[in-house]
Amino acid sequence: MKNVLEFEKRLAQITIPADQRRDDESTYHKITLKELKMKCKAIDWVSYYRRAFGPIGREITENEQIVIYSPQYMSNLSDLIEEHLRDEQKKIVVANYLGWSVVQTMTSCLAKPFREASKILRKALMGSEGTESPWRYCVTDTNGVMGFALGAMFVKAVFHGDSKLMAQTMIEEVRDAFKSNLPNLKWMDEHTRQLAKEKADAITDMIGFPDFILDSTKLNQKYEGLILEENDYFTNNIEVNRFALRRNIQKIDKMANKSEWEMSPPTVNAYYTPTKNQIVFPAGILQAPFYDVNYPKSLNFGAMGVVMGHELSHAFDDQGREYDKSGNLHQWWKNSTIRKFEERMKCFVDQYTKYNVGSDHVNGKQTIGENVADNGGLTAAYNAYKSWLSKHPTELPLPGVNLTNLQLFFVGFSQVWCSTSTPEALKLQIMNDPHSPAQFRVIGTLSNSYEFAQQFKCSPNTRMNPEKKCVVW
Numbered sequence: 001m002k003n004v005l006e007f008e009k010r011l012a013q014i015t016i017p018a019d020q021r022r023d024d025e026s027t028y029h030k031i032t033l034k035e036l037k038m039k040c041k042a043i044d045w046v047s048y049y050r051r052a053f054g055p056i057g058r059e060i061t062e063n064e065q066i067v068i069y070s071p072q073y074m075s076n077l078s079d080l081i082e083e084h085l086r087d088e089q090k091k092i093v094v095a096n097y098l099g100w101s102v103v104q105t106m107t108s109c110l111a112k113p114f115r116e117a118s119k120i121l122r123k124a125l126m127g128s129e130g131t132e133s134p135w136r137y138c139v140t141d142t143n144g145v146m147g148f149a150l151g152a153m154f155v156k157a158v159f160h161g162d163s164k165l166m167a168q169t170m171i172e173e174v175r176d177a178f179k180s181n182l183p184n185l186k187w188m189d190e191h192t193r194q195l196a197k198e199k200a201d202a203i204t205d206m207i208g209f210p211d212f213i214l215d216s217t218k219l220n221q222k223y224e225g226l227i228l229e230e231n232d233y234f235t236n237n238i239e240v241n242r243f244a245l246r247r248n249i250q251k252i253d254k255m256a257n258k259s260e261w262e263m264s265p266p267t268v269n270a271y272y273t274p275t276k277n278q279i280v281f282p283a284g285i286l287q288a289p290f291y292d293v294n295y296p297k298s299l300n301f302g303a304m305g306v307v308m309g310h311e312l313s314h315a316f317d318d319q320g321r322e323y324d325k326s327g328n329l330h331q332w333w334k335n336s337t338i339r340k341f342e343e344r345m346k347c348f349v350d351q352y353t354k355y356n357v358g359s360d361h362v363n364g365k366q367t368i369g370e371n372v373a374d375n376g377g378l379t380a381a382y383n384a385y386k387s388w389l390s391k392h393p394t395e396l397p398l399p400g401v402n403l404t405n406l407q408l409f410f411v412g413f414s415q416v417w418c419s420t421s422t423p424e425a426l427k428l429q430i431m432n433d434p435h436s437p438a439q440f441r442v443i444g445t446l447s448n449s450y451e452f453a454q455q456f457k458c459s460p461n462t463r464m465n466p467e468k469k470c471v472v473w
């Protein structure tokens, strides 16, 4: 196992860090399996893919096209494998590594000694054993493997009929606010600005859940071929993997399905897909503390409105902006505007890199996309709320809280990030996660906001109202 660990370390050493893999235009390499074989000859790619696609009988030849993100990694990987295969003693390490990789992914389905051992690792990495009550484990696990079947039960129980309409209206309000701000952005040229507006208009959305889950015939079709046994947890997990693989490989040669959901309905999260130019908000996030029909609009716009603005802004972050309104990756911005955009990116990178937890600094490059989305989202939602206020009778202030509506907007935003974390988990997050730690998602965005400083009357040149502010959208 020591040798396996050493092998894994070597893999880590040749892996290109995430902050150097953000530019999709430069990481996109479409090549044939024949060309891949030249870069990485240690692996017989044609027979590998023939085997992988065996279950659906799809023919694979050396002319098959494939997209790889790091040719450098592939050739270093090849060298590493060949170095081991040349040596009789080292040969077995590769086999053990592959065996271990399979065992590791299955530990949660294995007997107690395996699960106990993985707790020790988890404790070291995350600072907690992650022991949760059995009901919670079971619900989470079921959501992971059959999220749409579970989602049907979830939405029937808690997703109110008018929530979808409410979300739709709010998305339009935030989108309009985002577009209305485009003419104020002096760094953009007219042509790129017009295309950006068209891209914002072309963003499609999916809200709550896909309709098919409420139709039991269609829901059954979704899981057709998946056979689960009541008392065989391990085999069930193998079956789920086999089923998911088969479903995925069947997508080859087909047009992209733009109505497919990447998150299940109960998920408390949202996402933007650049290749589909689409934002998605599962039912799980369309509830308190993000949204409630009985909340003041200030809190709803501050929480849910900012989430919507965040996902929308992803269409225009360092990665999203490389895709056009149809989801195609190619340059559609003027060179001069790209340069000005990059200057603005540098401002955010420098700002967030200064934030630290102990000796660990936030990686400003790794988190740039999320930070841009947070900042753009806050501005769009704030402007959307102001526009809503101008069209509706005055919203009554919240009794017992000595805050104005516009101040409440910022409180609503900050409150969804109230959280706690072990030092170990925080360290791991700073190292791997594209999101900044929660506290900096609040401090970073609010200290860039002129409106925040104005509403809370922050003195100039203070921590939350620095003179230098980073603004892009």
Ligand SMILES: [Zn+2]
Pocket (backbone or CB within 6 Å): 310, 314, 370, 373
């Ligand atoms: Zn995001």
